Amino acid sequence: MSTVEKTDAIVLRSAPIRETSLIITFLSRDFGKIKTISKGVRKGRSPLLSHFEPFTYQEIVFYHHPQREINLITDSTVKESFSFIRNDFVKICVASYMVDLVDEVTQAHQQQKELFNLLLYVLCELKCTHPLKLLRLFEVNVLKYSGLFPNLEKCSVCGRAQLPSRLFFSFHHGGIICSQAACRQKAREHIDISSGCIAAMKFLKEHTFTDLNAFQVSNTIEGEMMRLMQSFISYHLHHELKSMRFMKDVGVMVS
Numbered sequence: 001m002s003t004v005e006k007t008d009a010i011v012l013r014s015a016p017i018r019e020t021s022l023i024i025t026f027l028s029r030d031f032g033k034i035k036t037i038s039k040g041v042r043k044g045r046s047p048l049l050s051h052f053e054p055f056t057y058q059e060i061v062f063y064h065h066p067q068r069e070i071n072l073i074t075d076s077t078v079k080e081s082f083s084f085i086r087n088d089f090v091k092i093c094v095a096s097y098m099v100d101l102v103d104e105v106t107q108a109h110q111q112q113k114e115l116f117n118l119l120l121y122v123l124c125e126l127k128c129t130h131p132l133k134l135l136r137l138f139e140v141n142v143l144k145y146s147g148l149f150p151n152l153e154k155c156s157v158c159g160r161a162q163l164p165s166r167l168f169f170s171f172h173h174g175g176i177i178c179s180q181a182a183c184r185q186k187a188r189e190h191i192d193i194s195s196g197c198i199a200a201m202k203f204l205k206e207h208t209f210t211d212l213n214a215f216q217v218s219n220t221i222e223g224e225m226m227r228l229m230q231s232f233i234s235y236h237l238h239h240e241l242k243s244m245r246f247m248k249d250v251g252v253m254v255s
């Protein structure tokens with residue numbers, strides 16, 4: 001049986017359906033990811049239409065049925081439209097990737113309060129923090145909340161915690177490996193990882209809601225972390241997100 005519910009929510013994506021309606025996917029504070037339909041919203045000039053642009057933060061009222069894939073949305077009040085994101089090309093690219101990534105790693109109807117708070121935080125922070133810095137913080141913490149954050153404490157093959165200075169990273173094992181030949185052989189494909197990159201990732205994981213303007217890493221570590229995150233996320237999703245591919249194609253992100 002359906003109940004009428006009210007919750008805060010952020011638009012992940014929306015798509016037209018039939019002549020006049022719209023399907024909107026939200027990450028909500030209380031119900032996790034939900035798919036809704038707004039009937040007739042594309043007819044005439046409904047003021048609601050602008051509410052359903054990606055990233056818009058709002059309070060929604062909808063009929064909730066736990067077994068139903070699509071729920072009817074009846075009302076929405078915008079809390080933040082994030083116009084400062086829509087007026088900046090790099091910010092649009094980064095925010096689009098963020099909502100895409102959330103959409104990919106979440107299942108419908110599973111409460112994801114921490115992820116909701118993280119997404120809302122980074123969208124707000126885009127106002128005054130460098131978008132690519134925020135992207136690193138976001139990716140690290142999405143992995144944390146999805147249970148995919150890599151093991152950076154001990155060798156993923158032999159379990160050794162006293163680690164040498166030269167370390168590697170295995171996508172297959174989801175973490176670092178030591179320099180012993182046996183471990184490297186077992187890990188199959190692996191890449192170099194610096195202690196600076198490990199430290200930066202740990203810091204971002206432990207300081208989710210930190211002021212990143214005080215967080216400084218060298219360009220080398222920044223680049224290393226960016227490549228590692230991109231490859232690790234694509235490895236887990238089994239594909240590269242279109243929004244990430246787009247950022248590379250237009251030069252917002254380097255390959």
Ligand SMILES: [Zn+2]
Pocket residue numbers: 155156157158159160177178179180183
């Ligand atoms: Zn080892």
